[in-house]
Amino acid sequence: MNTLAEENYLKAIYKLDTNEKIGVSTNSLAEALNSKPASVTDMLKKLSEKKLINYRKYQGVNLSAKGKKVAIRVVRKHRLWETFLVQQLKFGWDQVHDIAEQLEHIHSDELIDRLDEFLGNPNFDPHGDPIPDKAGNIPSRKELVLDELVKNELAQVIGVKDHSSSFLQYLTGLKVELGAVIKVIEHIEYDRSKKVAINNNEPFTLSEQVCSNLYVKRIKK
Amino acid sequence: MNTLAEENYLKAIYKLDTNEKIGVSTNSLAEALNSKPASVTDMLKKLSEKKLINYRKYQGVNLSAKGKKVAIRVVRKHRLWETFLVQQLKFGWDQVHDIAEQLEHIHSDELIDRLDEFLGNPNFDPHGDPIPDKAGNIPSRKELVLDELVKNELAQVIGVKDHSSSFLQYLTGLKVELGAVIKVIEHIEYDRSKKVAINNNEPFTLSEQVCSNLYVKRIKK
DNA sequence: GATAATATTTAGGCTTATCTAAAAATATAT
């Protein structure tokens, strides 16, 4: 079984490991984990000895199959707990991150499988992120961002890229929630912002930054 | 905020602090915490500096008001989580202790208050132990043990003194569960065992040890 | 009330996970 610190490192590596070939850098890990590069190096050595990562000095890291399994299990737990907090305990989607960050480290396979079932085996969490199943399979869908839509297109909000509570609270205030139907009224080329309408209500403007942090799914009009 | 180790010490002191006047001994704490007396002494110094306990060398410890508050909050969390696990996730009462032991250290007042409400503000957990409320008040009832009943008395099972899973599993096998109605058919003086019937079914014998670990409430016949 | 038994504390170490400062390796730029 892994320590809390180990699990957090594995999760961080998992999340930063986008570009397949290149390893995750020590500095980026330090930043993601709010720690110092020297601390990261120490831990990488430890994780490497435990065969949880593939690590060569100065070359960055990647997860081993074993490490990836652990990371995905932590992500699964995090997202299931977030779902529980929002769906059952009626927390706002902007309030659950820190609590799930703790709950994701509870060790009990039976607990998490029962929780999964209790919640109705959800595929996506309250932020629209996919929830890995027991076997580690992750529901996928093509990632389309509001920014990519053009005038008159209709779409449904299905997720957020930025999970900061300030962003989530801003969206809530605008009624931009998961499932909301969004119509692009106009694209303003000058600052790449968009005038949009949610569920056919009063139109308003969203900045490029907001548009590129919203995952959507096109729907026929 | 307190560390996991601190919380476990405070909880252990709380549970061992039965005899008001005398302090809890270093050795008993070491045993309860599965550690060594030397380790306990170290931690007692730390807790004392933090004003969580009243400690004088060689004299044992008692919780300060501040420490008691923390301990009761941990107990509250433990018992609410156990209730959640049994009531909502359908765990057996013999399976929840270790998981609750982890969950009790999740830090979030809002979480625990929402959980409390979600569960319907229960007064007792799946083992019949009282759940402290938000303010720290603990539901009480006089503690009557099956052992104290005499021939022909009727009672309802309301709790267990021993929380070991072997005991709980044994009880489950006998259909001795919370709420079950138990009738004392006969008291055998020789070994102080009792012949009893549960919910008017086939009578069987319970040893003195079992009888003294079962909390009951008398009911009129 | 002295001595033996028991309980507790102190002293000194160990491990995990951090850190800072300095050294070494790699990447960048002219």
Added chain:
DNA sequence: ATATATTTTTAGATAAGCCTAAATATTATC
């Protein structure tokens, strides 16, 4: 291709929480 900048690692500390062994208090016993 060499100097400079950046990144990463090493060296040496630190704090929390635990340990064993030895020293010291307290309690029990005769």
